[in-house]
Amino acid sequence: MPKPDLTVGSPCWIDLLTSNPEKSKEFYNALFGWTYETGDQQKYGGYVTASKDEAMVAGIMKNDGTSGSPDTWTTYLRVDDIDAAAKAAAEHGGQVYLPPMEVPEQGKMAMFGDASGAAIGIWEFGGHTGYQLAAENGAPAWHELFTRDFAPAVKFYQDVFGWETAVVGDTDEFRYTTLGESDNAKAGIMDASSFLPEGAPASWHVYFAVDNADAVIEKTLALGGALIQPAEDTPFGRNAALTDPTGAEFWITQDIGQGS
CATH class of the missing domain: 3.10.180.10 (2,3-Dihydroxybiphenyl 1,2-Dioxygenase, domain 1)
Structure with missing residues (x-):
């Protein structure tokens, strides 16, 4: 790979x-x-x-x-x-x-x-130069910030990290900006003001690539994890939010049409 x-x-x-x-x-x-x-x-x-x-x-x-x-x-x-x-x-x-x-x-x-x-x-x-596998089954595939303070957050990553951003959506229903564009995008910032629970802080989320989201959900539950957000088909894959047995949240994403 x-x-x-x-x-x-x-x-x-x-x-x-x-x-x-x-x-x-x-x-x-x-x-x-x-x-x-x-x-x-x-x-x-x-x-x-x-x-x-x-x-x-x-x-x-x-x-x-x-x-x-x-x-x-x-x-x-x-x-x-x-x-x-x-x-x-x-x-x-x-x-x-x-x-x-x-x-x-x-x-x-x-x-x-x-x-x-x-x-x-x-x-x-230094000697450690990051992960060696991405967007493959069981490896990190996407990184996403949920924030109520969308514009200041986007500007922060542009100013501090030199992000060249692209606007994916700019409506009250879906406001989203990415680092890079389309297939070359590497991370996203989501305006989460409409759905973040009261008191929940802004936070980054890690997505792992999977071949079959529904099978991974079933296995997570059998292994003592929990389902936070059921699998949903989106233009960017079939995604779901889970927690592992100690409560750490992670997301999974399946290419639509992959798996069964």
């Missing part, structure tokens, strides 16, 4: 913060066929790398509760100068939740809050 096109500014990595890494590993192994490698405890805190067909697709790390964050999936955007990105984020209405830090031999990471309050991970390449 061709290596994903992880250009500067685009999503390049995902990882799962989980209160029960062993349970999460078992779940995603059964659901997607992932295999795992655990990093050095002293150097990397036991960070787990997940692979699909021997290609790295995600990370898993322990949620020890100290951050106050629920179990969650995080999308990371690639930058070529993480310190400059942190400065730009602060200057354009964002916050630096976790300042740039070096991950020995791998690269540099940070965590920002965007102008709408959504958390987004940041990664500067």
Whole structure:
């Protein structure tokens, strides 16, 4: 399979913060066929790398509760100068939740809050150059921000990460902008003001490609996960929202006409 096109500014990595890494590993192994490698405890805190067909697709790390964050999936955007990105984020209405830090031999990471309050991970390449498989069964396929503050959020990603955006929809019913255009789009920003529950913060969502959405939903439920949004056919695939057994939300997307 061709290596994903992880250009500067685009999503390049995902990882799962989980209160029960062993349970999460078992779940995603059964659901997607992932295999795992655990990093050095002293150097990397036991960070787990997940692979699909021997290609790295995600990370898993322990949620020890100290951050106050629920179990969650995080999308990371690639930058070529993480310190400059942190400065730009602060200057354009964002916050630096976790300042740039070096991950020995791998690269540099940070965590920002965007102008709408959504958390987004940041990664500067070193030895680790992002996921090696995308838009294939069991691998990340799409990244999407749900926000009530649509215009400020779009401007933040344009100003801080140099996004060249395309408007997909601009009505009250469907307001949506993408990084890149049509088949070359790499992420999306959705005006979620009409459907986000009261008090729910802006947030990024990870979609995984699947061959058969309905079968994956059935298997998720059998493995102790839950269905948040039933499968729905859209112009962009058959999509559904689920949670894994510890409550971390993820989405799935199936090409229409694939599977049965």
